[in-house]
Amino acid sequence: MSTSELSCQELVELVTDYFEDVLTPDDRARFERHLSLCPGCATYVGQFRETIALTGALREGDVAPAAREELLAQFRDWKRDDA
Amino acid sequence: MTVAASQDDALVAALRAGVEQAFAQLVDTYGAGMRRFALSIVRNPAVADDVVQDAWLGVLRGLARFEGRASLKTWIFRIVANTAKTRAERESRSLPFASFESEAAENEPSVDPSRFRHPQFPGGWTRFPEPWEKLEAAEMRGVIAAAIEQLAPAQRLVISLRDVEGWPPEEVCNVLELSESNQRVLLHRARSKVRAALERHFERT
Numbered sequence: 265m266s267t268s269e270l271s272c273q274e275l276v277e278l279v280t281d282y283f284e285d286v287l288t289p290d291d292r293a294r295f296e297r298h299l300s301l302c303p304g305c306a307t308y309v310g311q312f313r314e315t316i317a318l319t320g321a322l323r324e325g326d327v328a329p330a331a332r333e334e335l336l337a338q339f340r341d342w343k344r345d346d347a
Numbered sequence: 348m349t350v351a352a353s354q355d356d357a358l359v360a361a362l363r364a365g366v367e368q369a370f371a372q373l374v375d376t377y378g379a380g381m382r383r384f385a386l387s388i389v390r391n392p393a394v395a396d397d398v399v400q401d402a403w404l405g406v407l408r409g410l411a412r413f414e415g416r417a418s419l420k421t422w423i424f425r426i427v428a429n430t431a432k433t434r435a436e437r438e439s440r441s442l443p444f445a446s447f448e449s450e451a452a453e454n455e456p457s458v459d460p461s462r463f464r465h466p467q468f469p470g471g472w473t474r475f476p477e478p479w480e481k482l483e484a485a486e487m488r489g490v491i492a493a494a495i496e497q498l499a500p501a502q503r504l505v506i507s508l509r510d511v512e513g514w515p516p517e518e519v520c521n522v523l524e525l526s527e528s529n530q531r532v533l534l535h536r537a538r539s540k541v542r543a544a545l546e547r548h549f550e551r552t
Binding site for chain 1: 468470471535
């Protein structure tokens with residue numbers, strides 16, 4: 265990447281790299297400088313963060329008790345066969 | 348040895364000794380995640396149930412050979428992935444793994460390029476993203492779930508593991524045998540599309 269400043273269009277491509285901390289120190293500084301000066305990108309990055317947090321709320325579902333019992337029975341069979 | 352690795356060792360020893368409680372612990376820890384993982388690979392509940400059941404058999408059969416080179420979790424989820432692959436090959440169906448490379452190589456912008464045709468500042472927003480109102484959580488989850496369903500297969504799988512399940516990047520790469528950079532590209536595409544779906548939803552309401 266060049267030493268010039270990031271445009272908004274470039275910044276939106278780097279958000280995951282920024283969150284994962286894989287940008288070079290120079291790119292990181294450029295990213296943060298742009299963010300401190302550009303309300304549009306600050307909103308965008310905030311929305312990106314919010315999207316990730318909301319996506320984390322989708323997880324649900326435990327093993328149904330019937331399936332659990334079946335698996336435990338399978339384990340007992342396996343142990344017996346093994347012995 | 349790390350704490351996690353020594354816990355794995357203790358659990359594996361108990362499983363090999365046939366301690367049922369150890370197996371119950373394994374089922375309670377990973378069972379639901381295995382089912383969701385299988386479902387996001389094969390996308391059919393009945394097939395996912397079969398895959399998980401076969402994977403558990405694979406786990407029991409493989410315990411004697413588990414060497415702790417990968418974590419127990421990684422090892423178990425790889426068995427799920429391989430079980431799904433074997434089954435898909437038999438039925439000549441394709442799985443998300445087939446499109447890791449091609450999806451990562453596609454050049455898709457994170458935001459519609461027409462949003463950046465600013466007359467004075469090249470690459471600047473023509474209009475800033477609007478701050479989001481607070482919506483009911485259930486409604487937002489619905490929009491996100493629908494957006495994830497629409498994603499290309501590899502992107503869907505990666506965002507499900509990273510952001511829904513909360514796996515760290517190394518684990519996703521190890522289980523899916525995916526490079527770190529491709530993992531990040533797929534994740535970024537997926538997140539960008541989910542954000543865009545939320546934005547469209549907010550602009551409509």
